[in-house]
Amino acid sequence: MDNAKHKLVMLWRFSVLLLLVLNLLLACQNQSAIRSLHQASEATAESVEVREAAAQSVLTGRVVKVSDGDSITLLDMNHKQHRVRLSQIDAPEQKQPFSRVAKEALADLIATKEVRLQIEGKDRYQRLLAEVFIGDTNVNLYMVRQGYA
Incomplete structure (x- = not known):
């Protein structure tokens, strides 16, 4: 029975660790996506300025x-x-x-x-x-x- 409890505790710890790692990866991916969106909006704003100048x-x-x-x-x-x-x-x-x-x-x-x-x-x-x-x-x-x- 001790061995079964030990395996259960180890499985639980592994599951918690796995969830923490997955959350960390998702958080990093979200930061990357936010940065990409910010860069895309800056590029769009810059291209609008260029078009306005060219329209002149x-x-x-x-x-x-x-x-x-x-x-x-x-x-x-x-x-x-x-x-x-x-x-x-x-x-x-x-x-x-x-x-x-x-x-x-x-x-x-x-x-x-x-x-x-x-x-x-x-x-x-x-x-x-x-x-x-x-x-x-x-x-x-x-x-x-x-x-x-």
Whole structure:
């Protein structure tokens, strides 16, 4: 009889342990599901912002700052500033060779001038991604053809 009681107690302990492990696994799975839902909602919100910016598609204004060879700040007609990254190009960043040359070339072409943006969306820093035009000149293409980007 002692042996039967011992087996019953061991079976009961094993069952309790098994239930605890299963609860732990379910809790971890729920946390993972919650994280996935949160990430999905963030991605949806971000894609809505990108679509809203793209729906605007064209923006005009005056260049008030040239940050480097592929980044500017634009002041629109409502006196709102927009940080802009020239799309489809990559100029040297500050502290990289030729960064000053690329920045000066872009500044010489568009600083303080009226430009038109063809907006494609936003980047991870929430800057507008756009093709920039001064008159009929595609500034992005100009920077590449001249070797600055």
